[in-house]
Amino acid sequence: MGAILQVQEISQSFGGLRAVDSASFTVNDTEITSLIGPNGAGKTTIFNIISGFLPCESGTITFRGQPIIGLKPFEIARRGVARTFQDPRVFPEMSVLENVMVGIRQRGERPLWALVRGGRVNAEWRRVRERSEAILSTVGLIDRASDLARDLSFGEQRFLSIARSLVGDPAIIMMDEPTVGLDRGTAAKLLELFSRLVEVERKALLVIEHNMDVVMSVSAKVVLLVQGAVVASGTPGEIRSNRSMVDAYLGRKHAAAGH
């Protein structure tokens, strides 16, 4: 149960703005780590840097002991770092099942294979389909498998985007504000999914969250980011006892942003 992702002293500026400032934190395997902080603190920017969508001026990021800075996003994804985005961004014209199936790399995607062995009945395709159906069962969307993704409710789309990121069997899943826009019942189901992913599937989760109840109840570790820098990091209990500091950074800003 050691560290699976290590972020060390990473910094990145845009124009004159220092978006990430010597940030360091560790994500342990089979645990949920929450990344919290006021709006604009750089949380999504850090996600983008880890997943390869943005460059990183200095510092190192190690995944399973291997450095990943400089790799392209698809390379990082293939190594086992999955992520979701703030919006579910499902592929609207595909069915729910197709959305998930597209997350597995198959030989049938290569033009020559597609031409010669392409169709929908070969063994590889069947394997991919079975795995996708299993994932859909895990997230509870198997009944909607043949529906078009754009016909799903927002909450269902959120689950679909998570399912899609799971099918490549990643070791860590980074989720960007997964509970936003979900009603209580759906959010509870999401938290159940989190525990399944961690305890049964043995994955690590790194979650950007604003909902403090969620953060405090499921996280093994909390990392507080303010203006691009890690200001505090520890168990929920430790962070809570730092209440005054947390409130100072979160409370007033939350109130101002109208949370």
Place this chain on the structure above:
Amino acid sequence: MLLLQLFINGLANGALYALIAVGFALIYNGTRIFHIAHGAVFTFGGYALYLLALPLGLPWIVALPAAIVATAGFGALMDALVYRPLRKRGTGPAGMFIASIGALTFAQATYALIFGTDTLNLHQGGLPTFDVGEITVTAVHVTAAVVALVVFPALQLFLSRTRWGRAIRALADNPRLAVVRGIDAERLYILIFALGSAFAGLAVVIVAFDLGVRPDLGFTVMFVALVAVIVGGVGYLPGAAAGGFLLGVTQSLSLWQLSGRWQDVVVFGLLLAFLAFRPQGIFGHMLVTRRV
């Protein structure tokens, strides 16, 4: 002194490319639409000038500004008739571009149907020229230079000092936020298109005297102007202007060694080179702070 003459010619051409490039970039950065039909708006200005000056017989002093205003209006009209319905539909950038190609094609073909495909000359005989040493300077050279020296700083002032200009910048930087802050995007779009098209109008009234007017006048000029935007750095208006001058001079100097037939290839080669090695353009580092 051939090189110097080519350089001067290049600067004058460059001023024109710069005007078209800045007009296009203003529209592109402000509205995110790849308004390739800008070339047809440019050509419209030429025909407007022709109509105002010749059949209608207006004196140049009236016809020139009137043509520029007409061009601005035509650009705004195109937004109202083509792009606004698409915005209402929620069409993505691909659909916008396809419609823009349609508009360009329709406009060019219509010009050909109305005016014929031959080049229309705006007036007989050569233009006044005068010699400075061994260099020949034409009235077009002078006008282009004056216009560039006056118009670009004026635009800069407009964008940074006036309420409308700042609103355009806000819209360019963050469309959603601008709308939330109460900026009326649709009215701004009209202004952006009118302003960008006015620049095209300015460019064409300068060049129409030299070259006359043809249905596809805007077409190859647009390509060079677009490369200028890339070379200067997408998202940075002064870069587009600089790119225009650079390309004008490069194209002209290339005549020293290559025949005129290869000019397009030179420009394309320059484009590929930039895309391969420096896609953010010369002033790309300015990109993150300013879109317009």
Place this chain on the structure above:
Amino acid sequence: MDYALHLMVMVLIYASLVVSLDLLIGHTGILSFGHAAFYGIGAYATASLTVYAGWDWFSAMIAAAAIAAAIAALVGIPTLRLGGDYFILSMFGFQLIVITLILNLDPITNGPFGIRNVPRPSIGSWHVPSGVGMLLFIAAVTGIIFFVHWRFARSPMKAMLHAIRDDEAVAMSLGIDVVRTKILVFAIGGAFAAVSGSLMAFYFRFVTADSFVLATIILLWAMLFVGGSCSIAGAIVGPAILVLFPEVFRFVGGEGLDIPNIQEALYGLLLILLMIFRPQGLVGRRAG
């Protein structure tokens, strides 16, 4: 009868072009303005190799496809890794310079005069006869092209391309090598366009730059969007309508009218109206 045959051939050749254009635009979201340029490269390469270098028709056709694919990869590598707008601009320029190069590389292309006497396809000393023979030959090759695209559309490749088309960032986050795939698809599209160019060269036995100007790519786009993108049927419907409809003019009596520009104006208007009112075309499946 001869004329009806000619129309059918034109519909088939355009259909073969539209179905490969659909792979690029409809399925992958690559707005290629240069498709007509690859068509031209294919036609000229075929003509040049058979007439000037004495190659047989089949080798020339394959070589033309390979040349087009290579050029597509070369142009695609720097341009497809950047945003769509950079690519559009590059294709716009590519279109322009291919014409320039065709008109000026005289040793290979005979400049503005075009290349004549392209031989008919043949086996041994038997040449495909004009008329119905050529129609069947072109139908066969077009059929093969359609078959390949049909297979692509029923394979996992299609979903992957749609993912790239709909949301590149998400596609990358799913492990799809977006840039490499786009380059590959672009090269494939170019190769198929070149084969269509070969067909054109064999049919007319004469190639000239006039057939590959801006108007051609506009026509192809109009055909694609009238028929509807992401649709095999659309790739036949679009060309059928836009080849047969102008024939109406001949009966209405278009003497003295500038038919080409009227057609251009209509195609332009058609593209605008389609985008506003029916982006999925007649039988297409994507709502734009």
